[in-house]
Amino acid sequence: MSAAPAAAETAFVAEPAELFEAASALPPAIAQVSVAAKLNVQEHGAQSDKVVLSGWTRPGAERVLFAYPGKQILVARLSPEAAERLRLQESMTDPETGIAWNLMQIDGWIAADSLVPSLDPIWDAAWELFADRCTACHERRVPSNYTANQWRS
Secondary structure, eight states: OOOOOOTTSEEEESSOEEEESSTTOOSSOSEEEOTTOEEEEEEEOSSEEEEEEEEEEOTTOTTEEEEETTEEEEEEEEOHHHHHTOEEEEEEEOTTTOOEEEEEEEEEEEEGGGEESOSHHHHHHHHHHHHHHTTSSSOOOOGGGSOTTTSOO
């Protein structure tokens, strides 16, 4: 899973990864990025790529980014300093709950070998893990029978 995407393309995180402020990847990380998080690659470095990370937050809880408003699909957890660097892209209110959500972005650097150009290898690995481990104690559940908020670990 280490084929890095071409510049200015969408990439996905193949394994949990850290986002850094600079290409040098010196600790501390500014964010912990989740598997399958979608990134926009801006530039390639020697061992890391400059990316734009986007996600939805609730006002007052900007350190946690989600893939969609109202869906508990974790994209990343940010450091307090990183949360202050977020850029607002758009705002909306969930019509079902009345909760406000903001689409935010932040730039950073991530190890190039943690990115893949497609979700396919990630979902293939996830399905194998699900099939192997989620039938030992109970009957296999059908993923499409659950919402993102019901299907939590």
